[in-house]
Amino acid sequence: MSSPRQIAPGAVHVPGWLSLGEQRDLVTACRAWATGPVPMRHTVLPRGGVMSVQTVCVGWHWRPYRYTRTAGDVNGARVAEFPRWMVDLGRRALAAAYGDHGGYTPDTALINFYDAAAKMGMHQDKDEKSGAPVVSLSIGDTCTFRFGNTENRSRPYNDLLLASGDLFVFGGPSRYAYHGVPKVHPGTADPATGLAGGRLNITMRVTGLADPLRGHGDGDLDGRLPSAG
Ligand SMILES: O=C(O)CCC(=O)C(=O)O
Numbered sequence: 001m002s003s004p005r006q007i008a009p010g011a012v013h014v015p016g017w018l019s020l021g022e023q024r025d026l027v028t029a030c031r032a033w034a035t036g037p038v039p040m041r042h043t044v045l046p047r048g049g050v051m052s053v054q055t056v057c058v059g060w061h062w063r064p065y066r067y068t069r070t071a072g073d074v075n076g077a078r079v080a081e082f083p084r085w086m087v088d089l090g091r092r093a094l095a096a097a098y099g100d101h102g103g104y105t106p107d108t109a110l111i112n113f114y115d116a117a118a119k120m121g122m123h124q125d126k127d128e129k130s131g132a133p134v135v136s137l138s139i140g141d142t143c144t145f146r147f148g149n150t151e152n153r154s155r156p157y158n159d160l161l162l163a164s165g166d167l168f169v170f171g172g173p174s175r176y177a178y179h180g181v182p183k184v185h186p187g188t189a190d191p192a193t194g195l196a197g198g199r200l201n202i203t204m205r206v207t208g209l210a211d212p213l214r215g216h217g218d219g220d221l222d223g224r225l226p227s228a229g
Pocket residue numbers: 110112120125136145162179180181201203
């Protein structure tokens with residue numbers, strides 16, 4: 001692992017943060033999630049466009065531009081639980097980037113698979129009701145990651161390479177920075193991760209949404225129930 005590098009205030013790149021073993025375990029977990037309960041798919045945008053990346057979610061299902069527990073735009077199933085080990089991984093990631101995890105409790109992850117031709121246009125991650133940081137992990141082929149400003153999709157931005165095992169965290173003043181993936185560099189992956197080609201990106205986030213079934217989060221139901229006395 002190299003030392004953390006600040007790209008902008010609140011945006012930190014930690015090259016080679018994940019060990020090879022951790023990358024392998026994440027590839028295995030993502031492969032399983034890609035098969036169900038909600039299969040990985042190309043997200044269809046409201047105006048009919050289709051994203052070139054393939055996505056599967058855990059914890060909450062994202063579709064433009066909201067989070068739900070069930071994947072109404074795929075097969076109607078409830079997405080897989082957000083595992084405790086991923087909360088712990090998210091906390092270790094924040095501690096590595098910022099020196100302290102501050103009680104970070106991600107409740108959703110978007111898992112994106114990029115083939116050699118896939119890209120992601122400049123966008124903000126703003127469907128979350130929480131301003132908590134986004135933790136991004138990359139595995140497989142290296143990509144060019146464009147990290148911009150909070151005002152618009154254009155310059156100033158920074159182009160950096162995200163390679164297998166890299167951590168990128170954006171929070172604080174960078175939380176709503178525009179970002180995207182203009183290019184994946186085929187043939188740059190180490191097959192020892194279990195991913196022979198393509199790029200896997202996992203972003204953990206805090207939705208800030210209540211879970212009506214469990215009473216977690218904002219609008220916690222527990223607070224509104226009559227006390228047992
Ligand atoms: O693939 C990446 O590095 C970024 C993914 C991303 O921005 C997103 O899923 O919102």
